[in-house]
Amino acid sequence: EEVATEDKTTAPPSPDHQEQTDAAPTATEDWQKGLTLALRQAEPKLSQWLNIIVEGVEEKGQDLWDRLAFLFRALGAPEDESKAFIKKFDKWLDEMGYEAVEEFKSELQYRLALALDLEDEEDERDRLFVKLSEGISKTREQITKRIDGLLSSHSKLDDDFWEEFEEILIMADVGMEAANQLMDNLKERARKAGTDDPDDFKDILRDELEEIFKVPPRIEAVNPPEVLMMVGVNGVGKTTTIAKLAHRAQMQGRKVLIAAGDTFRAAAIEQLEVWANRIGAGFFAKAEGSDPAAVAYEAMDKAVNEGYDLLLLDTAGRLHTKVNLMEELKKIERVVGKKHEGA
Structure with a gap:
């Protein structure tokens, strides 16, 4: 129209x-x-x-x-x-x-x-992240300029060079312990490379930083669906965390099922269903007061039969000192493992 x-x-x-x-x-x-x-x-x-x-x-x-x-x-x-x-x-x-x-x-x-298939703008948290990112960018630019100045003023990687570089790190609030460790690692890399040429320093620094921040390999589920059971005390944000994980997984192209294992409170089931509907994830629940292990078992059955990639299982909040409630978690783990090997 x-x-x-x-x-x-x-x-x-x-x-x-x-x-x-x-x-x-x-x-x-x-x-x-x-x-x-x-x-x-x-x-x-x-x-x-x-x-x-x-x-x-x-x-x-x-x-x-x-x-x-x-x-x-x-x-x-x-x-x-x-x-x-x-x-x-x-x-x-x-x-x-x-x-x-x-x-x-x-x-x-x-x-x-x-x-309407429109781009949603950032929320307040995103705007805060942008501000923080801008601050970090400014710090990074300052560090880069100081390192460039350091390299241009030295003909070799001698003691004076390393002392000034350490000062740059400390001024950037890296911390004394981290700065010393980074310095030792860089010196060792330069020694193994057989160089004291400042022109090689950036490559050495880049290699060291890549090693430090290397993303550890993630073990993918060999036999999907993967199962994540959320546990913790009351009020720590298990439900909203499940929603965030589900949304992230769906953005990665995974099919997600959310199961309401907190059967002690009807409100918990309703809240989780609202989140599932909001993000478009699958949802499974039983009546209030149902056995959480039964919920987990039937949710696992649904996930397997309907080809879900990820099952996110909510549980009621509990303290680690409550023996019976901790045993309940073990029971849930057992029944899910029996239903789906490796879960």
């Missing part, structure tokens, strides 16, 4: 005669005109568009659905997709108990990015 313009927009029927739809009735002509103009003038970013869409809207409701439906039309999305999105998101808000726009705005942006 074409984007409504000032010339082509037609007034909708009066409110008394409007036909109700899942995606809400069409807004008034003036409302459409103002929103169209604002969207055209805005920077082409989803976050900017969403700010315009929700401006003046404090809570979920018909006004918000009108505006979201308009955004879908403005971006050329089919009407049935608009209706389905709004209906599904409204249901999710009811399940989560959210009313105020500020409570769910970030989630709405995330879902819009997926539904």
Whole structure:
């Protein structure tokens, strides 16, 4: 459907005669005109568009659905997709108990990015990461300049050179112990290479850093699916960590199943299901109070039969001093291992 313009927009029927739809009735002509103009003038970013869409809207409701439906039309999305999105998101808000726009705005942006196939901008944590990265980049640039200056002022890798290089490391907050270890390793590499030429120093330094930060080889699951059981005390973030791991695995092209092994709390099962639905992962659960080992066994069966690459198994929080609860973890491990060799 074409984007409504000032010339082509037609007034909708009066409110008394409007036909109700899942995606809400069409807004008034003036409302459409103002929103169209604002969207055209805005920077082409989803976050900017969403700010315009929700401006003046404090809570979920018909006004918000009108505006979201308009955004879908403005971006050329089919009407049935608009209706389905709004209906599904409204249901999710009811399940989560959210009313105020500020409570769910970030989630709405995330879902819009997926539904409209748009690039989602970074969240606050990403922006913080960018700031930290910029700071690290500046430090790296300063170190590089100082090393370049050091190399240009020395004709060989003598004691004076190493002393000044050590100073550069300490000024970069590498730490005395790490600086000394790096110095010893570099000197040994230079000795083995039979060189004291500053022109060779960068190659020696690069080789040493590559050795230090070498990524250890990862043992892939020979007999998939791979199984990860999340354990820990209450409140450490097992559930959200599962969601992050599942999302990361799916980005790598893996098929993920999440199993709700915390059967002591119904809320834990519901929360995990919300996360699974949000990221599009498979989900398995049994009724509250079920045997966690039975959940694990049946989830393993589902993962094997349906070709999942990764099974993420949640468990109830527990202290290591609770013998019975620790034995329960051993039982879960045993039954999963019996169902799937090597798990």
